[in-house]
Amino acid sequence: MMLSALRRRSFSSRAVASRPGLLHVGCNLRRDDPPSKQYVPNAVSVSLRSPIVQVFGSNTDVGKTIVSAGLCRAAVQSSATSSVGYIKPLQTGGDSMMDARFLHSHMDASRLTCETLFSWDTPVSPHLAAQLEQKSLTDDILVQRLSDAIHKLQPTASTLMVVETAGGVCSPSASGKFQCDVYRPLRLPAVLVGDGKLGGISATMSALDSLLLRGYDVPWIVLIEQDDLDNAAAIADRAAELNISVFALPKLPPQPTPLHDWYMAQDEIFGSLLSAISTYHQRRVDRLHAISSQAQDVRIILWWPFTQHKQNRGVLVIDSAYGDSFATFDADTTSLEPMIDACASWWTQGLGHGNPKAALAVATTAASVFNQSQHPWYKPKAIFAAPPTVSLSAVSGKQGVTVTWPEVDPAFVLHLESLDDLFDPTSRDATAAAAAYEAYVTDLLDHHVPPHAVVGALVLEPVLIGAGGMLFVDPLFQRTMVLICRRRGIPVVFDEVFSGLWRLGAPSGRDLLHVHPDISCFAKLLTGGLVPLSATLAADHVFQAFHSHAKADALLHGHSFTANPVGCAAALTALDMYDSLGQQDATPRVYWDPATVAAVGQSTRVVRAFQLGTVVVFELASEGKGYEATGAQDFIRHLRTDGIYARALGNVIYIMCSPLTTTDACRQVLQKVAKVVLG
Incomplete structure (x- = not known):
């Protein structure tokens, strides 16, 4: 940090305990110190009751500490009753309170x-200090302690x-x-302290891009000029395009x-920065309150999918999303509260919201979009089969799997x-069972398909019919259908828009059914939910x-966004x-504890669980059953109160994670869901 040597010389003799309001916790972190509780990653609460900023360099x-001090000084001087808080999450270098x-x-x-x-x-750097001193610190604990x-x-x-913060924007944490x-x-909201030295223009703009890429709001850049280089003027035009205010401080x-005289001379600049922060904060809070209070009017303007507006009782205000969580606005406490995105943002979230690697890939190719060709759609006609469905069960105290076929054979x-x-x-x-399935499919085709x-x-x-009510279909039934259609020369199409790309714990439905389709369609998880994109795969004989x-x-046939570079990136x-998930075993990858799911399934409140x-x-x-059923709404409201944003398909509650979510995070979410369902 700038002037670090000056600060050590000037203030090292002052006793920490004699300073009112000078606190310090967590400095004696030991390797064997377990966390007091387990946290869902990235799910933290942020109070907005007073202005708050994070200073990045x-x-x-x-000069991060110099700017932080000037800002705090301006806040203390703003009124006779003002009070200010300063938090340094990570500190290295011996003097923890420097x-x-x-x-x-x-x-x-x-x-x-x-x-x-x-x-x-x-x-x-904190990551080296943690290694050298063998005092590790996880990011989850750091963020939760900061919250x-x-x-x-x-x-x-x-x-x-x-x-x-410590160091630069991309300087490592202890992990x-x-x-x-x-x-x-x-x-x-970020205050970016730019670099006033030679080469500082590039360093400042690169740091700004790194923050914007990750979804930070960066309304202010502050530079301490060096050697009359006037770096602030050089970045002012670009900053203005992004609605960023630049504050220049003299050498x-x-x-x-x-520095007492220097600070006194800069009181007006720091006062202007404080005023800008206060105005920004108030506008942000006012906007969130306005959205919350106007939600009922918004229902008349916006037509949301899968929603009966007349019965809809409330609208959730989401400020942002990251990882597996939303940051939702609580108007009563004026805070942003975490809520688990348990429906995976309508089945599209696969990498975690705000994934920087995906954002960088999109930003790299965003300038080369080219769209061409639009064609009309068609109206499909179909013969619908009634599939046997699967649920987890516990027979004679032993966990297992049960297959039933109520629409065809109630005794099955x-x-x-x-x-x-x-x-x-x-x-x-x-x-x-295979013989019964073959007889049913053969009869269905013979009955509905005229000669010639x-x-x-x-x-x-494949395997899981999502929009149909989350029906877990016996894979043997679908495998049998494919084999029969193959013998009759009927092409086979796998609709993997929902089920594909590790949604079901496997890369594709073919890995679960052990048969290859002629055509496969993928979407949803294809981009991790970042932008819309679909892909249709065809066997060579179809192409020919x-x-x-x-x-x-x-x-x-095509559409206006075919192979768009942003989506492809x-x-x-x-x-x-997704490749990091490794090779596929014979059965789907397990995220949710089967024993807990089976136990909940034994409740009289539950007729099917898997x-x-x-x-x-x-x-x-x-x-009732199907989309018109409303029996799950009370449970959904309880889950949302407990910080889990879930959705229901009629009377069916489903919880969904991303393919990259850890089993530990799933366990914690499932425990909350089980508690609500079991009452």
Whole structure:
């Protein structure tokens, strides 16, 4: 940090305990110190009761602490009753309260409360200090402690709260992860301290891009000029395009000259910065309150999907999203509260909201979009089969799988010991169930298809029918359908818009059914939910059917965003990240604890329960079924009160994570869901 040597010389003799409001917690973090509780990653609360900013630096030694002190000083001087809070989450270099002491020396200390959360003695980057001193710190604990500290200090920081980072925007935290990524769940408005030195223009704009790429609001840039370079003027035009205000401060006096006179000379500039922060904060809070109060009017203007507006009782105000969580506005407490995105943003969220790797891929190619060709759609006609469905069960105290076929044969009940058995074609292809399925499908085709008629295709959602009510179809039934249609020369199409790309714990439906389609359609998770994109895959013999010298023989169909580069960049990034899940085993990847799901399924409130890949489903006992049923709404309201944003398909509650969500996070969410469902 700039003038670090000056601060050490000038203030090292002052006793920490003698300073009112000077606090320090967490400095003695030990390797064996377990967290007091487990946290859902990225799910943190942020109070908006008073203005709060996070000070980032374009590099180390650019003056973050000097700017933080000037800002806190302006806030203390703004009125006779003002109070200010300052938090330093990470500190290295022996003197854990060095920066806090510097602030106290330049203003009325009685109205300033400082807190350092974690510190290390070694004067290096936090990730190196943590390794050298063997005092590790996870990012989840750091962010949660910072959220807790903000809530704790807010009553004594009614005028302003300042959170100062360590090093530059992309300097690592104790875990090694970039600090701009670590603090992103809080999404505090950022004051970027630019670099006034030679080369500082590029460093400042690169740091700004890094913050904007991750979804931060950066309304202000502050530079301490060096050697009459006037870097502030050089970045002013670009900053103005982004509605960013630039504040230029003159060069600091040479060391060891005290800074009291310099600060007095800059009171007007820091006062203007404080005023801009206060105005920004008030406008932000007013806007959130206005959206919350006007939500009923908005229902008349916007037509939301899958919503009966007349019965809709409320609108959730979402400020932002990150990871698996929304930041929702609570008008009663004027705070942003976390809510788990348990419906995976209508099945599209696959990488975690705000994923910087995907955002960078999109930004890299966003300038080269080219759209061409629009064609009309068509009206499909179909013969619909009634599939046998699967649920988890506990027979004689032993966990297993039950298959029923109520629409065709109410007496049909099949018990299997595990999902391994359910998805094993070698042990099931010659069973009585396979024979029953073959007879049903054959009769269905013979009855509905006239002689010499042509059946266009078999279209199916592999294993899990999403929009139909989250029906877990016996994979043997669909495998049998495919084999019969193949014998009759009927093309097979897998609709994997919902089910594909690890949604069901496998890359594709073919990995679960052990048969290959002629055509597959993918979307939703294809870009991780970042932008809309779909992909249609076809076997070579399908392609060859349209491969001709005549243009009329081609498949002249497409849409205006076919192969758009933004979507393709996002998809390539998403697919690369999904590859980290490794090779597919014989059965789907497990995210939700099967024992807990089966236990909830034994409740009299539940008629069907199962987990499959990223999805867990509970069908509630209800007088009605389908989209018109409303029996799940009370449970949905309870879940949202408990911080879980879930949705229902009629009387079916489903919870969904992303393919990259950890099993520990799923366990914590499932425990909350089980508590609500079981009452």
